[in-house]
Amino acid sequence: MYKRLSLAATAAFRFYSSSPVTTLSTTSHLPLLKQLQQQPLRRLDPIFSRPYIKTRTTMAFPTPTVASSEVLSKAATSHDSTYKVLYFGIHGRAEIIRNLLGYGDAKWEELPIDWPAQKTKTPFQCVPVVFETTADGTILELAEAQAIERYLAKKYHLMGKNAWEEHKVNEFFTSTDGAMLAFHSSVLRGPNGPIENQVEGANKFYAEVLAKFVALHEAYLAKNGSNGHYVGHQTTLADIKTSTFIDRLLLLHPTGAHEVGISKDKTPNLWKVRETVHAHPSFKKWIDSARYKELDVSTRKMFIQA
Numbered sequence: 446m447y448k449r450l451s452l453a454a455t456a457a458f459r460f461y462s463s464s465p466v467t468t469l470s471t472t473s474h475l476p477l478l479k480q481l482q483q484q485p486l487r488r489l490d491p492i493f494s495r496p497y498i499k500t501r502t503t504m505a506f507p508t509p510t511v512a513s514s515e516v517l518s519k520a521a522t523s524h525d526s527t528y529k530v531l532y533f534g535i536h537g538r539a540e541i542i543r544n545l546l547g548y549g550d551a552k553w554e555e556l557p558i559d560w561p562a563q564k565t566k567t568p569f570q571c572v573p574v575v576f577e578t579t580a581d582g583t584i585l586e587l588a589e590a591q592a593i594e595r596y597l598a599k600k601y602h603l604m605g606k607n608a609w610e611e612h613k614v615n616e617f618f619t620s621t622d623g624a625m626l627a628f629h630s631s632v633l634r635g636p637n638g639p640i641e642n643q644v645e646g647a648n649k650f651y652a653e654v655l656a657k658f659v660a661l662h663e664a665y666l667a668k669n670g671s672n673g674h675y676v677g678h679q680t681t682l683a684d685i686k687t688s689t690f691i692d693r694l695l696l697l698h699p700t701g702a703h704e705v706g707i708s709k710d711k712t713p714n715l716w717k718v719r720e721t722v723h724a725h726p727s728f729k730k731w732i733d734s735a736r737y738k739e740l741d742v743s744t745r746k747m748f749i750q751a
């Protein structure tokens with residue numbers, strides 16, 4: 446099983462010129478990473494020829510601007526920035542970041558990944574890392590997935606209108622994140638490596654974790670007026686998180702496992718959140734893109750045995 450996963454991972458690595466690894470901890474996949482790092486690296490990633498990603502002539506690793514907190518804080522208020530995302534060729538921990546950039550119709554591209562060379566240059570020796578270039582040329586380096594997600598969400602006015610709404614957004618976001626982590630450790634990878642029986646793991650997760658999540662979240666969404674939003678009447682990071690979670694459960698459904706249990710009929714409120722996020726024009730453009738579909742394929746190949 447481990448060998449199968451390694452072979453799939455290696456194939457994806459060769460195709461995307463990146464090491465497509467995502468796990469709950471940075472240590473559990475070290476043997477796999479070691480193997481991936483021994484593969485020859487191609488400098489240029491074929492994804493850069495895709496039309497939805499703006500191609501640039503120079504793809505050097507950006508050098509963050511060194512300046513005072515005041516200067517960088519001012520730069521961070523920029524609303525016409527461009528972004529470069531450094532991550533492997535799977536959804537993984539960059540999924541919500543890419544989704545937010547898609548939702549915000551940002552000008553963004555992916556940096557070619559050459560992990561052995563880049564690792565020590567990243568702030569915490571892990572990815573995702575995002576480089577934001579503001580209109581005046583300041584380069585802001587953003588690290589740690591959830592910190593980046595909240596930062597981008599704030600830029601796109603997706604964190605609620607006041608401290609209370611922001612708290613509620615964070616509450617639902619964190620609740621969904623807990624279910625997502627449980628899914629990862631029950632179905633994808635545990636502390637000792639890949640899950641041996643993904644069908645069994647999925648069925649247990651659906652019955653024990655997802656059923657409770659669904660009951661609670663359906664009720665909270667109904668209490669907010671069944672309007673497709675967790676907080677108020679507008680899309681927030683909490684909606685994008687849940688929509689992404691549902692997409693992930695559907696994509697990574699192990700063949701032969703019970704049905705996921707989230708659908709228009711069974712969970713109308715959760716489904717409406719997903720439909721509302723998916724209907725947003727720039728988000729729709731992103732999820733309909735060739736790159737998004739490539740990420741779907743590589744992610745399933747990487748994690749699902751059959």
Ligand SMILES: N[C@@H](CCC(=O)N[C@@H](CS)C(=O)NCC(=O)O)C(=O)O
Nearest residue numbers: 466467468471538571572573589590
């Ligand atoms: N706390 C970090 C963890 C990131 C993380 O574990 N990244 C993995 C990929 S999903 C990584 O960089 N692995 C490569 C390595 O550790 O060398 C975050 O949430 O951003």
